[in-house]
Amino acid sequence: MKLLIVEDEDKTRTYLKQGLTEAGFVCDCAADGVSGLHHLQTQAYDLAILDVMLPGMNGWAIVQELRKTHRTPVLFLTARDDVDCRVKGLELGADDYLAKPFDFVELLARVRSLLRRGQAGESPILRVANLELDLVRRKAKRQGKTILLTAKEFSLLWLLMRRQGEILPRSLIASQVWDINFESDTNVVDAAIRRVRAKVDDSYEPKLIHTVRGMGYVLEQRDGFSNP
Structure with a gap:
C-alpha cells in the first residue's frame, strides 16, 4: 500500500519513511504543505500522515482542501496535543490523531487500523x-x-x-x-x-x-x- 508522509522535520520524516518501508509500505514524502497537498490531489494514496505545523500550508488547511475532492484517510502526527487541536483536526476530516513523541509500534498499529477501516467497503x-x-x-x-x-x-x-x-x-x-x-x-x-x-x-x-x-x-x- 502507498502512503504519503508530510513532515518538515528531516529526522522525523526519514525515521517514518524507513520504519514504514521496512513494514512493507511504499512511501512518498513531502517537506511542506503545498507540495503535500499537490501529491494528494494528483496521486493515489491509501493513507496520508500529516504534521499540523508545516511551511506553506498547515495540516488543517491541507485536510480542509483535500476533503473537497478526496476521501484519503488522514492521520495527524504532531506535537500539538491539546484538546482543541485534536477536535479541530477531526472536525475538518482527519481520521486519527497521534501526538509527538510517539512510539512507532503504536503508529504502525494505527496506520494498519485506518487501512483496514478504509477497506471495509471493498474486498481486502x-x-x-x-x-x-x-x-x-x-x-x-x-x-x-x-x-x-x-x-x-x-x-x-x-x-x-x-x-x-x-x-x-x-x-x-x-x-x-x-x-x-x-x-x-x-x-x-x-x-x-x-x-x-x-x-x-x-x-x-x-x-x-x-x-x-x-x-x-x-x-x-x-x-x-x-x-x-
Missing part, C-alpha cells in the same frame, strides 16, 4: 485467475497453497495485481516499490520479478507474470499462452 483480497493476495493478512495463495513473500515481494506482487493488464515499465516499478530512480545498469527489478515468478508462477498454470520486451512487465491471464 485481490484475485487474478487462481492467485490471491490478502491485503490485510499480507499473504499470497495460489491454488489454495500459501506462498511466503518478503515485504518487497509482497509490494511488487500487489502493484502488478492492482494494475493487472497494464504494462508497467521498470522505472515505474522501481519508483513504486523501492522509491528509487531506475538506472539502466541496475537489475533490482528484474531480479525481484524472477524471485516472485519462482514463487507464484513457475509451478502453476496459467502463467500470469509476463515480460513485454523493451517495455516492462504485466500480470494478466493469457489463455493458451505460456510465460516468455
Whole structure:
C-alpha cells in the first residue's frame, strides 16, 4: 500500500519513511504543505500522515482542501496535543490523531487500523485467475497453497495485481516499490520479478507474470499462452 508522509522535520520524516518501508509500505514524502497537498490531489494514496505545523500550508488547511475532492484517510502526527487541536483536526476530516513523541509500534498499529477501516467497503483480497493476495493478512495463495513473500515481494506482487493488464515499465516499478530512480545498469527489478515468478508462477498454470520486451512487465491471464 502507498502512503504519503508530510513532515518538515528531516529526522522525523526519514525515521517514518524507513520504519514504514521496512513494514512493507511504499512511501512518498513531502517537506511542506503545498507540495503535500499537490501529491494528494494528483496521486493515489491509501493513507496520508500529516504534521499540523508545516511551511506553506498547515495540516488543517491541507485536510480542509483535500476533503473537497478526496476521501484519503488522514492521520495527524504532531506535537500539538491539546484538546482543541485534536477536535479541530477531526472536525475538518482527519481520521486519527497521534501526538509527538510517539512510539512507532503504536503508529504502525494505527496506520494498519485506518487501512483496514478504509477497506471495509471493498474486498481486502485481490484475485487474478487462481492467485490471491490478502491485503490485510499480507499473504499470497495460489491454488489454495500459501506462498511466503518478503515485504518487497509482497509490494511488487500487489502493484502488478492492482494494475493487472497494464504494462508497467521498470522505472515505474522501481519508483513504486523501492522509491528509487531506475538506472539502466541496475537489475533490482528484474531480479525481484524472477524471485516472485519462482514463487507464484513457475509451478502453476496459467502463467500470469509476463515480460513485454523493451517495455516492462504485466500480470494478466493469457489463455493458451505460456510465460516468455
